[in-house]
Amino acid sequence: MAIPKTMRAAVLTELRTPLQVVELAMPEALAAGQVLVKIHFSGICGSQLGEIDGAKGEDKFLPHLLGHEASGTVLEVGAGVRHVKIGDKVVLHWRKGLGIESETPHYGWDGRKVNAGWITTFNEYAIVSENRVTAIPPDSDLEVAALFGCAVTTGFGIVENNADVRIGQSVVVYGSGGVGLNIVQAAALVSAYPVIAVDLYDGKLELAKRMGATHVINANGRALDDIRVDIQRVLDQTGSHIGADVFIDNTGVPAVIEMGYAMTKPQGTVTLVGVPRKGNNVNLFSLPLHFGKTLSGSHGGEAVPDVDIPRYHNMYRAGRIALRELITDCFGLDEINEAIAAMRDGKVRGRCLVRMSDQGR
Ligand SMILES: [Zn+2]
Structure with a gap:
């Protein structure tokens, strides 16, 4: 599949300001070791709140994309990718798993460059490094699967x-x-x-x-x-x-x-x-x-994603662990700042998901 020309994404342009949900231009081709994923659900983790607040100090990558746990479907793979294939359902995670660590992608925004890491998930599509995705069974619950990217494995x-x-x-x-x-x-x-x-x-x-x-x-x-x-x-x-x-x-x-x-x-x-x-x-x-x-x-x-995600997933299927109960809130991409505010106010009891949708495109 060709890479979509554009996608909507939440961009951090300045520390301590709301994210901007905008249309970004996608790269034209995948580099070696990169995987194009359509994101279904992304979690929001406390560390993104810290990133927005500049908790670690100055942020030299601004403007950039965010997010580090999600579920998705693989749409295309770059040269050398061996561990996932087109059509696979995957968990996107920030810990390193199997495969290549690719270069990081850049997106375009009215002629400006927008940075991204090896994984980002507050976006409709993501170009991620092979070692940040792990395949899961095709009939997996994709809402729950997002939690395997960080909350559960961590x-x-x-x-x-x-x-x-x-x-x-x-x-x-x-x-x-x-x-x-x-x-x-x-x-x-x-x-x-x-x-x-x-x-x-x-x-x-x-x-x-x-x-x-x-x-x-x-x-x-x-x-x-x-x-x-x-x-x-x-x-x-x-x-x-x-x-x-x-x-x-x-x-x-x-x-x-x-x-x-x-x-x-x-x-x-x-x-x-x-x-x-x-x-x-x-x-x-x-x-x-x-x-x-x-x-x-x-x-x-x-956590070791390729080892831990399959065994936790098995436990979930066997009814040995509760994960549905942890998903207490779900917002659309356009409402991501409201989701973040709800988290800051303690209104989100469990995990908050962001549902990606390309309706109307
Ligand atoms: Zn996290």
């Missing part, structure tokens, strides 16, 4: 690979967004106990309970010291008097990370998922690190 990977949660360990999950809810679900799958979910919104905490949280704590408007007392009370009641085995921070807030570090056992594990803003440093007494306490940051749960 959440499950954090439990399996970063925190290495064992049966009966006590786990605190601070922040219950799309990734946090999957951390809760994975912790419950490996029979952690208790699984304590903390968030600012009751709606998310309700969902956390359905995902397997044994205890939930609403932190809204409360001092961190009080929340710490609440968490410790649950730990005391459930036999973890000397602290939690595992504390997983999804907030990136230094005071929360410091609290988690203080309230884990001497041999406990603190896993950082949320990324602090540049310059927001964490203050820790490092001595416990010499005696068995572990503090480390997760990079997408160290």
Whole structure:
């Protein structure tokens, strides 16, 4: 199939401003290792909110496209692509999988160049690198499939690979967004106990309970010291008097990370998922690190897409994990700024999808 001449896409033109949904010119040909995908559903992840806010500092790629989890159909493949073929249903993911890492594409906007990474998903079509797509069975649920791009693989990977949660360990999950809810679900799958979910919104905490949280704590408007007392009370009641085995921070807030570090056992594990803003440093007494306490940051749960996506997909089909329940909101591409605002306001309880549509074209 020929590459469509144009597509609609959400472009970040300036930090801390709404995305602009515009018509972009597509490249005329695919480079080696590139795959043309028609996007069906894209997730919106907290990291895109951070990108829009410039959380990592200056952004030298502006204007550019965004998004890193989606489902789609392969329309065309470039030279050398071996792991997917035309017609395949695929998950688009930001962690590297099998195949070539191609050059990144550029799109045109009234004569200006618009940048894109190896994967972008807030666009009707995407030219992505072969190693950012993984094929799934043709009859897959494409809404759920989008979550395998980040939310599920990251959440499950954090439990399996970063925190290495064992049966009966006590786990605190601070922040219950799309990734946090999957951390809760994975912790419950490996029979952690208790699984304590903390968030600012009751709606998310309700969902956390359905995902397997044994205890939930609403932190809204409360001092961190009080929340710490609440968490410790649950730990005391459930036999973890000397602290939690595992504390997983999804907030990136230094005071929360410091609290988690203080309230884990001497041999406990603190896993950082949320990324602090540049310059927001964490203050820790490092001595416990010499005696068995572990503090480390997760990079997408160290997920291996081509290995992890098929096995999680099998579990979903077998009814062993709940993912439909996590999709609580769905917006059109034209409404993407409303979707982002809803996420910022805590109105999205689970994961928010963006539905791509080429109606009227
Ligand atoms: Zn993500």
